[in-house]
């Protein structure tokens with residue numbers, strides 16, 4: 246069959262809207278009609294050419310929500326009509342990592358996903374010019390896409406696609422970093438570096454678990470109002486206090502250092518501040534931001550010798566098929582907020598505008614509605 250899609254032909258070029266061929270699902274696969282998709286920084290990163298693992302031509306997009314339209318042979322956990330959120334971190338429940346229960350980094354389809362193809366080594370997308378590759382195993386910038394069964398979370402049917410698509414990446418990444426990776430405790434003091442789409446979700450996660458002080462750090466004072474609404478109690482602008490005084494400011498505010506800190510900027514110098522503002526003896530710093538290729542983090546080993554802990558998190562440590570439906574429930578029960586984070590919506594034809602808004606810092610999230 247055919248589908249409309251925004252195709253990334255090469256690095257650095259805008260997406261173009263095309264009608265391309267999509268093959269039906271093979272065994273273990275599912276055809277999904279994508280109803281809505283968010284535009285995330287990771288899409289922009291790959292499109293820019295800075296991602297060493299970027300493959301072109303490809304259909305980007307990894308933050309979607311949709312409906313199952315066809316299932317391949319052997320698919321048992323989903324049926325036609327089910328509402329689903331695609332998972333760039335699948336959950337097979339059988340690989341060493343899934344069985345360990347120690348990490349969400351399922352390895353079942355990692356090798357082929359990284360090459361832009363389905364587990365059998367081929368792509369379901371093609372056009373006159375040849376093969377078009379999948380992206381992060383999701384390719385939600387196509388109206389129809391194919392995913393392995395293990396890369397789909399089944400969610401309740403009364404949840405609106407144009408909001409819950411954001412749970413496919415940003416919401417789960419931020420809230421999951423707090424709950425799954427850091428395990429922030431009630432009464433903890435938390436520092437959040439970067440008040441964008443990820444940082445705001447870290448803040449609402451910290452509020453949800455009952456954190457005491459939630460200190461936001463950002464260069465852009467326009468982020469303050471929204472961050473306060475989500476639970477930020479204190480704000481530090483490095484341009485005002487001085488970049489080299491940020492750590493001390495956090496230590497002063499918290500009476501010794503943050504119990505937990507999060508980097509949601511992707512800047513390796515900020516990551517260092519985030520570690521060093523942690524409380525001696527136990528403070529944990531969680532890296533969420535994705536640094537540019539080739540960048541390295543550094544600190545004095547003494548920082549770790551004296552008990553600070555450096556960690557990272559992918560997809561908020563969430564096991565997608567298990568955790569994503571719960572986060573959708575939290576949204577529907579009003580425990581977390583999504584609506585005000587979706588600052589712009591558009592049709593597929595205007596998807597490049599969504600990228601522009603992100604680069605200009607004007608949007609928190611843009612969502613394409615099919």
Ligand SMILES: NC(=O)c1ccc[n+]([C@@H]2O[C@H](COP(=O)([O-])OP(=O)(O)OC[C@H]3O[C@@H](n4cnc5c(N)ncnc54)[C@H](O)[C@@H]3O)[C@@H](O)[C@H]2O)c1
Pocket residue numbers: 285286287414415418438439440441442443444462463464465468483509510511512515532533534535536558559560561609
């Ligand atoms: N680990 C994961 O699973 C995962 C998933 C999605 C996104 N990410 C990454 O998370 C990061 C944040 O994403 P986002 O969508 O929130 O981005 P964003 O651009 O919306 O927000 C970044 C914020 O950081 C602020 N900032 C930039 N440099 C700063 C500095 N030096 N000091 C203080 N603040 C600074 C900006 O003003 C902005 O408000 C990105 O690197 C993204 O690639 C990681």
Ligand SMILES: [Zn+2]
Pocket residue numbers: 285286287288307308414415
């Ligand atoms: Zn993302």
Ligand SMILES: [Zn+2]
Pocket residue numbers: 335336337338339340341342343344350351352353
């Ligand atoms: Zn697995």
